[in-house]
Amino acid sequence: MSLPENMTVVEISEFGGPEVLKSATRPVPKPATGQVLIRVTAAGVNRPDAIQRAGNYPPPDGQSDLPGLEVSGKIVTLGDGVTGISVGDTVCALTPGGGYAEYCIAPASHCLPIPDGFTITEAAGIPETIFTVWHNVFQRAYLRKGERFLVHGGSSGIGTTAIQLAKAFGAEVFTTAGSREKCNACEALGADHAINYKEDDWFEVIREKTEKQGVDVILDMVGGSYIQKNIDSLNWDGRLSIIAFLAGAKAELMLARFMVKRQMITASTLRAQSDKSKAAIAEELLEKVWPLFSDGKIKPVIDSVFPLSDAASAHERMEASSHIGKIILQIGSD
Numbered sequence: 001m002s003l004p005e006n007m008t009v010v011e012i013s014e015f016g017g018p019e020v021l022k023s024a025t026r027p028v029p030k031p032a033t034g035q036v037l038i039r040v041t042a043a044g045v046n047r048p049d050a051i052q053r054a055g056n057y058p059p060p061d062g063q064s065d066l067p068g069l070e071v072s073g074k075i076v077t078l079g080d081g082v083t084g085i086s087v088g089d090t091v092c093a094l095t096p097g098g099g100y101a102e103y104c105i106a107p108a109s110h111c112l113p114i115p116d117g118f119t120i121t122e123a124a125g126i127p128e129t130i131f132t133v134w135h136n137v138f139q140r141a142y143l144r145k146g147e148r149f150l151v152h153g154g155s156s157g158i159g160t161t162a163i164q165l166a167k168a169f170g171a172e173v174f175t176t177a178g179s180r181e182k183c184n185a186c187e188a189l190g191a192d193h194a195i196n197y198k199e200d201d202w203f204e205v206i207r208e209k210t211e212k213q214g215v216d217v218i219l220d221m222v223g224g225s226y227i228q229k230n231i232d233s234l235n236w237d238g239r240l241s242i243i244a245f246l247a248g249a250k251a252e253l254m255l256a257r258f259m260v261k262r263q264m265i266t267a268s269t270l271r272a273q274s275d276k277s278k279a280a281i282a283e284e285l286l287e288k289v290w291p292l293f294s295d296g297k298i299k300p301v302i303d304s305v306f307p308l309s310d311a312a313s314a315h316e317r318m319e320a321s322s323h324i325g326k327i328i329l330q331i332g333s334d
Contacts, residue, residue, distance in 0.1 A: 003028055003037075003076060003103075005028060006027055007025070007026060007027075007101055007102040008024075008101070008102050008308070009023070009024050009025070009026050009066055009100060009101040009102070010023055010024070010066070010100040010309075010311045010329075011024045011026075011100075012053050012065070012066075012067065015053065015054055016053070016055075017053075017054075018050075018053070018311075018315035018316045018319070019312055020053060021053065021067075021311045026066075026101070028102075028103045029064070029105045031077055031078065031079035031082075031105055032079050032080075032105075033079050033080045033081045034079055034080075034082060034107055034275075035079040035082070035105050035106065035107055035108060036077065036078055036079065036082060036085065036093075036105070036106055037077035037078075037104075038073045038074065038075055038076070038091065038093060038103065038105075038111075039074050039075075039076045039102065040072070040073040040099065040101060040103060040104050041071075041121060041124065041331060041332040041333065042071070042073070042120065042121040042305075042329060042330050042332070043068045043070065043071045043072075043099035043101075043124055043328070043329045043331060044070040044099070044126075044128055044129075044157070044326055044327075044329075045306075045311075045314045045318055045326070045327040045328065045329060046069055046129075046157065047156075047246075048069060048271065049067040049069065049315070050315055050319055053067060053315065057271075059096065059097045059271075060096055060097075060271065063096040063097045063098070064097040064104075064105070065097065066098045066099070066100050067097065067099065067100050068095065068097060068098055068099020068101070069094065069095055069097065069099060069127075069128050069270075069271065070092065070127040070128040071093055071095055071099045071104050071106070071124060071127075072090070072092040072093070072121065072123040072124040072126075073090065073104075073120065073332060074088065074089070074090050074091075075091060075111070076103070078108070079108070082108045083108075084108070085108050089111075090113075090114050091112060092111070092112055092114060092120075092123040092124060092127050093106035093110055093111040093112070094106065094110040094127040094128065094131050094270075094278060094282070095110070096271060097271075100308065100311060102331060102332065107275050107278070107279070109275065110127075110275070110278055111282075112286060112290070113290075115290060115293030115294065116294045117293070117296075118293065118300065119334050120334045121305065121330060121334055122302055122328075124329075125157065125301075125302055125325070125328055126300050128157070128270070129160075129326070130161055130289065131270055131278065131281050131282070132158060132161075132270050133158060133161045133162045133165055133219070134284065134285055134289060135281050136241040136243055136266070136268060137149070137162060137165070137166065137217060137219055137241060138169070139281070140239075140266045140268065141217045141219075141239040141240075141241040141264075141266060143166060143169065143171055143216070144170075145170030145171070146170060146171070147171050147172070147217060148171065148172045148174065148210060148214075148216050148217075149162075149166040149172065149173050149174065149215060149216065149217045149218075149219075150173075150174040150175065150206065150215045150217070150218045150230075150233065151163060151166070151173070151174075151219040152175070152218075152220050152222050153175075153222070154175030154176060154177045154182070154186040154191060154194060155177045155182035155185055155186060155323070155324045155325070156221075156323075157325060157326040157327075158221060158243070159177075159186070160185075160186075160189055160301040160324070160325045161298075161300075161301075162219055163186055163190055163191050164189050164297070164299070165292075167190035168292050168297045168298055172192050172193075173190060173191045173192050173193070174192065174193045174194075174195065174206060174209070175191045175193070175195070176196075176197045177196060177197070178196065178197060179196065180196060182194075185324045185325075189301070193206075193209055203229050203233055206233050210235075213235050214232075214233050214234050214235040214238060215233060215234060215235060215238065216235050216237070216239070217238065217240075217241065218230050218233065218239070218240045219241050220240060220241065220242050220243070220244075221242075221243050221244035221245075223245025223246065223248055224245060224249075224250070224251060225248070225251070227242075227253065228251065228252070228253060231253065231254075231263060231265075232257075234263050235261075236261045236262060237261070237262050237263070237264075238263045238264075239263070239265075239266065240263070240264070240265045240266070241265075241266050242267040243267070243268065243269070300325070300326060301324065301325030302325055302328060303323040303324050303327050304317060304323065304328070305327075305329075306328070306329055306330065307329070308331045311329055314327050314329060
């Protein structure tokens, strides 16, 4: 297959608001050992893209400076040593960056097949959230069947994924969201209790619903003042998993009760983890989660689709927090 020398991308022209996302032309990258080159159909828009755009989340050394941590499309070139995947395969992939482009590099071990029954465009909204939720809720906080689970921001891409996965694996699911419309959407996805945090004190609602026992696992992306309330909302042996700190990176904790109740805090980011670590997550996803797509138990929730040239509007919608589910950039055709 003959490939062009150059491609259209959207790059961060300078650090700032959505308006700094500009179309540009760059050379088509070449895959290194263990990598593949994907002709991109669509790319997911994620909160880390906006944080990088603002200058607060630099890409790892040696990786593309273009935003975009997940793509879907067709493999067009294999790097040396790649096995188990072929040119022409359609995949969705976790990337270390570079997704806002017509062509994108990804480690072969981070590519997964398009789930049965979904379009290539829809599949662009799967990798970043599914890797994040599986790793932080099931691998690190080891959520188990019959436990109570709380995810903040239930209508976000992370939230809609976490609700469905936790429910599919037998948890009682609590979530918070900022409107009745968003709460209704969360309940439609399987949340047992959706709390409008603008109208009700989610901490008190959880105390009431659990007869003051609390929940067993919390997935938090808020940070700041939520940290102590999260800990106070945990059951004995409860686990708090932190993946972001939108309300602030600092918190003051009361450790005595935390210690007495044998609680745990875990925190991680996905992008900085090794290729080997992310490959291990991909293997578990293929075995334990991909069948749930085919069975109709989970699905990507797509809020809206924007053309690549209008990436700035996609970022504006995400940062307005008016979306429910994932925002997608359409780059090629299905």
